[in-house]
Structures are given as C-alpha cells and as structure tokens.
Amino acid sequence: xxxxxxxxxxxxxxxxxxxxxxxxxxxxxxxxxxxxxxxxxxxxxxxxxxxxxxxxxxxxxxxxxxxxxxxxxxxxxxxxxxxxxxxxxxxxxxxxxxxxxxxxxxxxxxxxxxxxxxxxxxxxxxxxxxxxxxxxxxxxxxxxxxxxxxxxxxxxxxxxxxxxxxxxxxxxxxxxxxxxxxxxxxxxxxxxxxxxxxxxxxxxxxxxxxxxxxxxxxxxxxxxxxxxxxxxxxxxxxxxxxxxxxxxxxxxxxxxxxxxxxxxxxxxxxxxxxxxxxxxxxxxxxxxxxxxxxxxxxxxxxxxxxxxxxxx
Amino acid sequence: xxxxxxxxxxxxxxxxxxxxxxxxxxxxxxxxxxxxxxxxxxxxxxxxxxxxxxxxxxxxxxxxxxxxxxxxxxxxxxxxxxxxxxxxxxxxxxxxxxxxxxxxxxxxxxxxxxxxxxxxxxxxxxxxxxxxxxxxxxxxxxxxxxxxxxxxxxxxxxxxxxxxxxxxxxxxxxxxxxxxxxxxxxxxxxxxxxxxxxxxxxxxxxxxxxxxxxxxxxxxxxxxxxxxxxxxxxxxxxxxxxxxxxxxxxxxxxxxxxxxxxxxxxxxxxxxxxxxxxxxxxxxxxxxxxxxxxxxxxxxxxxxxxxxxxxx
Numbered sequence: 001x002x003x004x005x006x007x008x009x010x011x012x013x014x015x016x017x018x019x020x021x022x023x024x025x026x027x028x029x030x031x032x033x034x035x036x037x038x039x040x041x042x043x044x045x046x047x048x049x050x051x052x053x054x055x056x057x058x059x060x061x062x063x064x065x066x067x068x069x070x071x072x073x074x075x076x077x078x079x080x081x082x083x084x085x086x087x088x089x090x091x092x093x094x095x096x097x098x099x100x101x102x103x104x105x106x107x108x109x110x111x112x113x114x115x116x117x118x119x120x121x122x123x124x125x126x127x128x129x130x131x132x133x134x135x136x137x138x139x140x141x142x143x144x145x146x147x148x149x150x151x152x153x154x155x156x157x158x159x160x161x162x163x164x165x166x167x168x169x170x171x172x173x174x175x176x177x178x179x180x181x182x183x184x185x186x187x188x189x190x191x192x193x194x195x196x197x198x199x200x201x202x203x204x205x206x207x208x209x210x211x212x213x214x215x216x217x218x219x220x221x222x223x224x225x226x227x228x229x230x231x232x233x234x235x236x237x238x239x240x241x242x243x244x245x246x247x248x249x250x251x252x253x254x255x256x257x258x259x260x261x262x263x264x265x266x267x268x269x270x271x272x273x274x275x276x277x278x279x280x281x282x283x284x285x286x287x288x289x290x291x292x293x294x295x296x297x298x299x300x301x302x303x304x305x306x307x308x309x310x311x312x
Numbered sequence: 313x314x315x316x317x318x319x320x321x322x323x324x325x326x327x328x329x330x331x332x333x334x335x336x337x338x339x340x341x342x343x344x345x346x347x348x349x350x351x352x353x354x355x356x357x358x359x360x361x362x363x364x365x366x367x368x369x370x371x372x373x374x375x376x377x378x379x380x381x382x383x384x385x386x387x388x389x390x391x392x393x394x395x396x397x398x399x400x401x402x403x404x405x406x407x408x409x410x411x412x413x414x415x416x417x418x419x420x421x422x423x424x425x426x427x428x429x430x431x432x433x434x435x436x437x438x439x440x441x442x443x444x445x446x447x448x449x450x451x452x453x454x455x456x457x458x459x460x461x462x463x464x465x466x467x468x469x470x471x472x473x474x475x476x477x478x479x480x481x482x483x484x485x486x487x488x489x490x491x492x493x494x495x496x497x498x499x500x501x502x503x504x505x506x507x508x509x510x511x512x513x514x515x516x517x518x519x520x521x522x523x524x525x526x527x528x529x530x531x532x533x534x535x536x537x538x539x540x541x542x543x544x545x546x547x548x549x550x551x552x553x554x555x556x557x558x559x560x561x562x563x564x565x566x567x568x569x570x571x572x573x574x575x576x577x578x579x580x581x582x583x584x585x586x587x588x589x590x591x592x593x594x595x596x597x598x599x600x601x602x603x604x605x606x607x608x609x610x611x612x613x614x615x616x617x618x619x620x621x622x623x624x
Contacts (some may be wrong), residue, residue, distance in 0.1 A: 096414045105425075110417060190486055302416075
C-alpha cells in the first residue's frame with residue numbers, strides 16, 4: 001500500500017491533493033490510499049461536505065521503509081514525524097525543495113504554480129485519463145483556496161486555466177459564489193480555542209545560520225474583526241507555543257481575503273524588531289501592518305530568509 | 313540566460329540531455345543555453361559527430377544567483393563547484409534525490425527510468441511540440457548509452473517505448489548496428505592516460521555515518537581485454553586519486569557490455585574486504601568478479617550503502 005498525504009495542519013490543498021492523487025494512482029493500478037496529518041479546517045470540512053466525500057483517515061504510524069507519496073509539501077518539519085524512516089517514492093508539490101532526499105530514484109513533480117491541484121490536473125491529462133466530476137471539484141476547491149480566488153501573488157496563468165477547465169466539469173456554475181462560501185466557512189471560527197486558531201495554518205521555518213526556528217501562522221478570513229476581537233487570547237497562545245516549542249519567534253498574520261491586506265500580531269520586541277527591519281514597516285504596538293503581503297510563501301518567508309541570511 | 317548542464321565527467325546522457333532540454337526550453341520561449349562540465353568521452357564525441365552537432369561549451373564560472381537547470385544529476389558533488397550559490401530553477405533527472413535544496417519553488421521532473429532522454433521525450437509531448445530529428449537522435453543515443461541497449465537492469469518499459477518511437481524520427485533504421493557503433497567508439501580508448509580512464513565515468517559517494525567518501529569509476533567496454541592489459545597503470549592511478557582526493561576507497565568496475573559482466577579492480581585490502589563482505593564474493597588478487605552487476609546506480613551503490621549503514 002502506498003500512503004498519500006499532505007502536510008501537518010492540513011489545508012484544503014493538502015487534503016484534496018491526497019484524495020485526488022490517491023484516486024489517480026489507483027486508476028493507474030497502484031494500491032494507493034489517502035491520509036491526513038491533522039484535523040480539517042472549517043473550509044476543508046465545507047469542501048468535503050459539499051462534495052459528499054469523507055475525510056481521509058489520520059495517518060497511522062507506518063512501519064520503517066513503508067512507501068509513501070507526499071503532496072503539497074516536501075520538508076520533514078511539515079511531514080510525518082518518522083519521515084526519515086519512510087520510503088518517499090513520489091512527491092507532487094509547488095513549494096521550494098527543502099531537506100528531502102530519497103533512497104531510490106523517485107517520481108518528483110514540482111512546478112512553481114499556485115496550487116498542487118493545478119499540477120494534478122496536468123497529471124490526469126498526461127496519463128490520458130478523463131477528469132471525474134468529484135476530482136474536478138476537489139482540484140478546483142484547492143485552487144480557489146490556495147490562490148484566494150486568484151488574489152494571491154502566487155497565482156499563475158496555469159492556475160487560472162486549470163480552474164476555468166475544472167469548473168464546468170465539477171458542475172460549479174458560479175465560481176465566485178462558491179469561493180465566497182468557502183471563505184465564509186473558513187471565517188466561521190466560532191469557539192475554536194486560540195492555540196488551535198494559531199496552529200490552523202501554521203508552519204515552522206529555519207532562518208539564518210545557525211538556524212533560528214520561527215513559527216508563522218496565517219489566518220485567512222473574510223472577518224478580521226472577529227480575529228482581532230480575540231487578540232489578547234491569541235497573543236497569550238503565541239507566547240505559550242513559543243516557549244513550548246523552543247522557538248526564536250512566532251508570528252500570526254491575519255489576512256483579510258476580500259481586501260487583500262495583512263495585519264500581523266506582534267508578540268514581543270524580538271518579533272517587532274525583525275518585522276520592522278525586514279519589511280521596513282513601523283511597528284508600534286501589538287499589530288504590524290504588512291500591507292498587501294498576503295502570501296506567506298511568496299511575500300513573507302523569502303523576505304525573512306533574506307533578512308536573517310544578511311545577519312549571518 | 314538559463315544555463316543547462318549535466319554532471320561532471322559527462323556521459324552521453326549528460327551532454328545530450330543538456331542540448332535537448334536547452335533546445336526544448338528555447339522553443340518554449342526561454343533564453344536557455346547548454347553547457348558541459350568536462351571533456352566528452354569517445355562515445356559522446358561519436359554521437360555528436362554523427363549528429364553533426366557541436367559539443368556544448370564548458371560552463372564558465374557563473375555569477376552568484378545565476379539561474380541554472382540541472383539534467384541527469386542533482387547532487388552537489390556531481391555538479392558545478394559553486395552550485396550552492398546558484399539558483400536551481402529546473403531539474404530533469406532519473407537519479408535518487410540527494411542534497412539539493414532550492415530558494416524558490418522549482419520545476420522538478422524526476423522519474424525512475426533508465427535515462428533522462430526518456431523523460432525529455434515526455435516533456436516534448438506534454439508541451440505539444442513535435443520531436444525534431446536531431447533531438448530524436450540525441451535522446452535515442454542517450455537511451456541506448458544509459459541502458460547499454462536495454463541490457464542494464466535500470467531499463468524500463470518507458471525507455472524501450474521511447475527508443476521505439478525515436479528511432480524512425482531520428483532516421484536510424486538499424487538501432488542494433490548504431491548501438492554497437494556507439495559502444496565500439498566508447499571502447500576505442502587508444503592512449504587515454506590511466507587517470508583519465510578512471511575518471512571518465514566516475515562519481516564520489518558518501519557511505520555510512522560519519523560518511524566515508526568512496527570514488528567509483530566504471531568503464532563500459534566491448535573490449536575488456538584492452539582495459540585489463542593496462543591493469544597495473546590503472547591501479548597506480550587509483551592509488552594516486554585515493555590519496556589526492558582523501559578518499560576512503562576507490563573502485564573501478566570494468567563492465568563487459570556485450571557479455572553483461574562486471575570485473576572490478578581491487579586497489580587494496582580495504583576495498584577487497586568491503587567488496588567481499590558487501591557482495592559476498594571471493595576476492596583473491598586485484599580483480600573481483602561481481603558477476604552480472606553491471607549497473608552502478610542499481611546494483612553497486614545501493615548494496616554499498618546498505619553495507620556501510622549496517623556497520624554504523
């Protein structure tokens with residue numbers, strides 16, 4: 001059995017890419033099965049509910065040497081805890097290549113596009129397989145999610161073309177309305193505990209040499225007022241996670257999807273200094289205005305990498 | 313400009329893949345140019361002469377941050393000396409993934425097939441581009457070279473299918489005769505100095521933890537008698553390279569292409585012990601009979617990796 005899974009703190013792309021890639025590999029004769037590495041967020045739960053499909057099971061502890069396929073990630077810090085003992089035979093991803101190595105020649109398919117779903121559509125075409133409506137819906141949802149309905153600077157023409165092809169196959173006539181419903185579901189955070197909000201779309205990055213570990217969470221929402229209403233709780237959760245995980249810094253960016261702005265919570269003077277120096281913004285109080293920098297991958301992490309590299 | 317190049321000590325796949333991929337990217341609108349990281353071997357010189365195409369230029373020292381595309385390799389030890397300072401934007405390869413990482417999301421295309429040329433044919437198809445006769449000849453030559461005309465255990469059905477498609481496009485009617493001519497050219501080693509013979513198809517691998525560096529050369533030939541006639545010279549060259557490059561061991565496998573056998577020169581008791589224990593063969597004197605193990609990638613290196621890992 002080939003276990004197919006996306007990253008920790010799964011988002012819509014991580015979950016749907018595992019489902020779609022496992023289904024594609026099964027159609028090609030492999031015994032592939034999708035798994036997840038954490039709880040669904042509200043957007044993903046909405047997408048799967050609308051699609052009428054069950055969430056993949058939590059990944060069980062796999063025996064050493066088990067064959068696995070990674071989607072939407074490749075770095076060990078974002079993957080199964082025992083990844084080093086597993087046999088990575090396939091990766092489909094749209095992130096930079098991190099610390100992955102393999103024991104045997106793998107299938108790797110990386111493209112600098114906005115979403116793994118966009119690459120998965122190409123894999124269907126290259127395999128000469130038709131796209132089933134369920135897969136079309138899942139890939140389209142991932143593209144809308146990862147690109148914030150084409151608002152993110154990570155969006156490429158390939159993503160737009162893929163979405164345009166997929167919408168009619170998925171039977172989704174009003175893509176705008178569907179995207180808004182996804183974002184509303186994502187924004188309906190209810191009584192989610194503060195630490196869960198922080199960790200919902202959260203990744204740890206090593207910066208500089210010797211590496212400092214920084215945790216960076218993002219909350220993409222159509223309702224930023226709700227998030228800032230819980231500012232004190234969130235700062236307390238950030239402080240706790242920073243100590244607990246021995247991090248050098250913790251950031252939480254609140255991205256207003258519809259207005260395409262990023263206001264980032266500033267935990268301490270450490271984070272404030274880095275934000276003001278790296279991004280050239282004035283940090284005064286617990287919220288830094290990072291303007292239109294809504295993509296962690298394209299607009300936050302590379303700037304911080306460059307900043308810390310220059311400190312070395 | 314995007315510089316496209318294969319590995320150090322280039323073989324036919326490394327050179328032709330650089331030429332073909334640069335031509336393909338140029339047809340897709342990129343300013344791509346092929347380079348090489350060393351002298352052509354006699355087989356590759358024959359292939360380019362028959363194709364009427366010039367060898368790519370030696371890679372000049374590129375400025376830090378220059379965009380590069382790697383073909384037929386991905387490990388830094390087999391690449392440009394300043395690879396860590398270059399911006400790897402694309403890799404097309406059929407080896408295991410080593411120590412590569414990238415600053416941005418790259419295009420990666422790895423498949424566990426016998427030859428980079430087989431993957432390059434797929435890239436033509438996926439781009440909706442016809443295959444020009446010159447490119448077909450270069451890709452076919454690489455496939456015949458890397459798979460030893462389908463004798464190597466690295467050969468896959470994809471390689472056979474690719475060659476069957478490419479031969480008529482290349483205008484090569486008698487593939488068997490063409491492969492034999494390539495192998496004869498490769499075997500016509502003339503007065504090549506012993507160290508150059510050793511280094512012709514030579515790679516350094518880290519084995520075990522802490523890593524020992526082992527140099528492994530392969531001479532694929534239709535005329536092993538010629539090579540063993542120079543045994544004393546070759547052993548002297550191996551000894552010199554071992555000291556000069558601070559290696560833990562040096563092996564030189566002489567692969568009889570037509571009879572599909574591997575007899576490996578044994579430099580000292582160190583190499584003899586490792587060969588006898590790792591492969592379970594009797595080593596008595598300066599030549600170890602490794603039987604039908606003709607693929608360094610598939611039959612030599614993995615066994616040595618397992619052997620050294622078990623010592624740890």
